[in-house]
Amino acid sequence: MPGCVHQELREEGQFDGRAPAFKRALIAVIAINGAMFLVEVFAGYLAGSQALKADALDFAGDTATYMLSLAVIGASLRIRSTAALFKGASLGLMALFVLATTVVSAFTGAAPEANVMSGIGLLALAANVVSVLILLRWRDGDANIRSVWLCSRNDAIGNVAVIGAGAAVWATGSFWPDLIVATLLAGLFAKSSIAIVTQALRERRGSLNIAKTDS
Numbered sequence: 102m103p104g105c106v107h108q109e110l111r112e113e114g115q116f117d118g119r120a121p122a123f124k125r126a127l128i129a130v131i132a133i134n135g136a137m138f139l140v141e142v143f144a145g146y147l148a149g150s151q152a153l154k155a156d157a158l159d160f161a162g163d164t165a166t167y168m169l170s171l172a173v174i175g176a177s178l179r180i181r182s183t184a185a186l187f188k189g190a191s192l193g194l195m196a197l198f199v200l201a202t203t204v205v206s207a208f209t210g211a212a213p214e215a216n217v218m219s220g221i222g223l224l225a226l227a228a229n230v231v232s233v234l235i236l237l238r239w240r241d242g243d244a245n246i247r248s249v250w251l252c253s254r255n256d257a258i259g260n261v262a263v264i265g266a267g268a269a270v271w272a273t274g275s276f277w278p279d280l281i282v283a284t285l286l287a288g289l290f291a292k293s294s295i296a297i298v299t300q301a302l303r304e305r306r307g308s309l310n311i312a313k314t315d316s
């Protein structure tokens with residue numbers, strides 16, 4: 102989520118009995134996150150909520166991350182970093198789009214449907230909790246477990262911010278809480294995507310150097 106560059110899940114070199122179960126876990130998480138991306142974007146448009154659309158970015162990012170993890174099992178660093186580059190760039194463009202439409206909404210917008218915002222925010226929170234429970238099994242080592250908790254905590258903070266914005270819109274009748282939360286979430290997401298792109302470019306350079314010294 103915003104402020105958290107999701108790490109690709111990989112099963113290092115192990116293609117024993119764990120691999121099929123690992124793939125099934127990934128597919129389940131891809132389905133949950135992909136579905137929630139569609140639900141939040143759709144609800145965001147229906148309810149006129151920018152914050153929901155911004156929160157949907159995280160589900161898009163998570164879906165792409167886990168699809169990448171699934172697709173590149175065993176692939177070279179060069180292919181993985183190229184895929185990460187594409188992911189970071191497309192997520193960055195989506196974040197910029199949400200930021201731009203949020204600015205437009207500040208001039209043209211009406212207050213969003215507060216109850217839809219909070220309700221979908223709650224559903225998003227539940228989806229993130231379930232995803233974590235599925236994935237935790239597959240994280241080896243302290244550092245990885247720590248990164249799952251940090252990422253999930255950030256995702257949950259984003260969901261709670263959307264729920265809170267819904268409550269604030271309901272209480273004030275103003276669209277500002279929605280726009281402020283949307284700007285924060287999309288802004289952080291744009292920042293994360295820059296980090297993804299930078300790291301992918303560095304890895305690509307590294308892998309090209311390795312290829313050169315090998316030949």
Ligand SMILES: [Zn+2]
Nearest residue numbers: 102159163256
């Ligand atoms: Zn996330």
